[in-house]
Amino acid sequence: MAGTWVFVEQRDGNVRKVTYEMISEAKKFGDEVCAVIFGKGIEGLAPQFAKYGADKVYVVEGDVFAQYNTGAFVAQMAAMIEEYKPNAVLFAHTFNGRDFASRLAQKLNAGLATDVIAAEISAGKGVFTRAIYAGKAFAKVEVTTQPILATVRAGVFEVKENPAAGEVIKPAVVATQANVYQNIIEFKPTVSARPELTEADVVVSGGRGCKGPEGIKLVEQLADLLGAAVGGSRAAIDSGWLGHEYQVGQTGKVxxxxxxxxxxxxxxxxxxxxxxxxxxxTAINTDPEAPIFNVADFGVVGDLFKVIPVLCEELKK
Ligand SMILES: Cc1cc2nc3c(=O)[nH]c(=O)nc-3n(C[C@H](O)[C@H](O)[C@H](O)COP(=O)(O)OP(=O)(O)OC[C@H]3O[C@@H](n4cnc5c(N)ncnc54)[C@H](O)[C@@H]3O)c2cc1C
Structure with a gap:
């Protein structure tokens, strides 16, 4: 068994940055690095993975892969693993990545490390660091089955250019419509000019202290001046001030x-x-005892309705 595979996380040809992060990191393990992409009309994407170090790119095209669906993706990946025998397969720790990797692990009876923030992979062994107890502690877990499976948190590894051959390989397509047991009837993306929350370099989030849509508007103004994504606490989401897709946290996005x-x-x-x-x-909070200040590098004890407008004025200068 050899090679580290990185499953490409993409939608409609838009590749998520975490894919390049995983390819760049995989280079460190000294083994062959392969990008694996499933989709429809995606062959043109193959060359871009070579730039970050993909020695090979497995391209799997077909109608059945047009949208992520568990059954067909798992059947196809399991067949490819059987044929090519990679040492490890990495997925993004996204909603789809989590679903895919866990179902694949179950099918292959393989070990899976999730929400990984550091990785060491050698032949037959993967040692991963992952946050546990909602980020209060870190655990090192060892995966000893093969292939080694892991989902990787976005934004923890650096993207580095490291040109490689990027040889395109087209494996046999074995998944069919018979493997599809749920159809996506409609997909409506949220249209926003702001960066995607899990990929943004700057995130401005609002909580219950925003007191309502007016406070959230201030958060959005600050975010737009910084070119940032907007997020929210569950309190803000449950109050209906922001949609569920904005929730940051244990039951939201990381x-x-x-x-x-x-x-x-x-x-x-x-x-x-x-x-x-x-x-x-950075935290803005009226309560100096608020636990957010325990993790903040910089904090403002103050009323966000006063602090954010001043910040915005300064940023406009
Ligand atoms: C199983 C489970 C899963 C959960 N998952 C999540 C999750 O994914 N994400 C999440 O966020 N929560 C989650 N929660 C909820 C979590 O426990 C908290 O209830 C929630 O995060 C609180 O949101 P908040 O900080 O906005 O509100 P609060 O805790 O009410 O805090 C509001 C803060 O605003 C400050 N404030 C008030 N007025 C102002 C002002 N004018 N200017 C500045 N500051 C002000 C206050 O001092 C206070 O610190 C979960 C809970 C459970 C049980």
Whole structure:
């Protein structure tokens, strides 16, 4: 068994940055690195993976792969693993990546490390660091079955250019419509000019302290001046001030930006689970005892309705 495979996370030909992060990191393990892409009309994407170090690109085209669906993707990947025998397969720790990797692990009876933030992979052994207890502690887990499977958190590994051959390989397509047991009837993406929450370099989030849509508007203004994504605590989401897709935390999205600005968010453990690995954390909160200040690099004890407008004015200068 040889080679580290990286499953390409893409939708409609838009490749998520975490794919390049995984390819760049995989180079460190000294083994052959292969990108694996499933989709329809995606062959043109193949050359871009070579730039970051893909020695080979497995391209699997077909109608059945037009949208992510568990049955067909698992059947196809399992057949390819059987044929090519990679040492490890990495997936993005996204909703689809989590679904895919866990179902594949079950089918192959293989070990899976999830939400990985550091990895060491050698022949037959993968040692991974992952956050546990909502980010309060870190566990090192060893996967000893083959292939080694892992889902990787976005934003933890650096993207590095490292040109490689990128030889395109077209494996036999074995998945058919018979493997599809749920159809996506309609897909409506949220249209936003802001960066995608899990990939943004800066995230500005609002919590219950925003007190309503007016406070959230201030958060959005600050985000737009910084070219940032908007996020929210569950309290803000449950109050209906932001859609569910904005929730950061244990039951929402995990973000890992360079800068996370928490506005009117107390810092409950379930919220920290989604943002505590941000490189720099800033908090605006009226309560100096708020737990968010325990993880903040920089904090403003103050009323967000006063602090954010001043910040916005400064940023406009
Ligand atoms: C199983 C489970 C899963 C959960 N998953 C998540 C999750 O994924 N994400 C998540 O966020 N939560 C999650 N929660 C909820 C979590 O426990 C907290 O209830 C939630 O994060 C609190 O949101 P908040 O910080 O906005 O509100 P609060 O805790 O009410 O904090 C509001 C903060 O705003 C400050 N404030 C008030 N007025 C102002 C002002 N004018 N200016 C500045 N600051 C002000 C206050 O001092 C306070 O610190 C989960 C809970 C459970 C049980």
């Amino acid at each position: 973000v890992n930006p360079t800068l996370y600005i928490a506005c009117g968010i107390s810092g409950a453990i379930q919220h920290l689970a989604g943002m505590s690995s941000s490189k720099f954390i």
